[in-house]
Amino acid sequence: MIRYRAEGFVVATGERDGSGIGRPAALYRRGPARLLQPPLLRSPDLAEPRLGSPGLR
Numbered sequence: 806m807i808r809y810r811a812e813g814f815v816v817a818t819g820e821r822d823g824s825g826i827g828r829p830a831a832l833y834r835r836g837p838a839r840l841l842q843p844p845l846l847r848s849p850d851l852a853e854p855r856l857g858s859p860g861l862r
Contacts, residue, residue, distance in 0.1 A: 811841055817831060
């Protein structure tokens with residue numbers, strides 16, 4: 806059984822960003838936690854953006 810631990814990894818600021826179209830996004834900041842369990846891993850198929858794909862901005 807995997808135990809998930811993410812408490813304190815990010816903390817809500819209580820603010821929202823309404824600079825775009827649609828529902829305003831909740832904003833978060835880095836929290837005091839130093840460990841994310843299980844670790845956040847990047848899928849191999851998402852490691853490198855492909856030509857013509859939106860990718861990360």
